[in-house]
Amino acid sequence: MSLSGGCQCGAVRYHVRGVLEGAHLCHCRMCQKAAGNYFMPLASSAETEFAVTRGEPAWFQSSGPVKRGFCQRCGTPLFFKTIGSDTIAVTLGSLDDPSAVEPESNDGVESRVRFFSALTQKPERLSDRSDLECGLETIRLSNHQHPDHDTDQWPSKDTA
Known part of the structure; x- marks a missing residue:
């Protein structure tokens, strides 16, 4: 299996060879803030099976043991x-096909928003x-x- 993905603007792209493991929705408060959402869907790859193929993500160390990668141009949370x-x-x-990996669990449920279910x-x-x-049609014609x-x-020559 090979998966690809990237940020909204295309400045950062990545590939994963093999299977993503431990797919879950993380409801912890730190992931909520990092995603700007009620949860963050994540799955893991061995670093040897992962490569950034375009650009360089920016990193924010959200706690002592954890850092989070994102596009510094458009802000998309990636890693x-x-x-x-x-x-x-x-x-x-951020996967090109977000439905390719189905979450197996809900984690960090102590912070899950009360109305999630x-x-x-x-x-x-x-x-x-x-x-x-x-x-x-207005959005379709001006989509970046x-x-x-x-x-x-x-960006493509047509949109540059």
């Missing part, structure tokens, strides 16, 4: 690294962006997000 470990975790949402029961709506003059696959060059 979680326990210092001294021979593994690195990637954020599952009720979220799937909330009403669902498709995104239409009717607040914009031409709706989703990197595509969900590797590119030889980014």
Whole structure:
């Protein structure tokens, strides 16, 4: 198995050979803040099976034993690294195919938001962006997000 991923702007790209292990949703307060979300989905790879293929992530040491990698250009959270470990975790949402790895567990549940289990029961709506003059077409025509696959060059000559 080979997986690729990267940040929203395309400045940082990575590849993982083999299987990602220990896929989970981390609900700890530190991951909540790092993701700007209720949880952070993560899974680990041996560092020998992992490579950054474009750019260089920036790192923030969020605690004594842990540092977190992110794109310094667009801010996308990408990596979680326990210092001294021979593994690195990637954020599952940064994979080109986020559905390729299904979480196996919920971790750090002592900090899980109280309404988490009720979220799937909330009403669902498709995104239409009717607040914009031409709706989703306005976003499609002005999209600067990197595509969900590797590119030889980014930004492309068409978007530079």
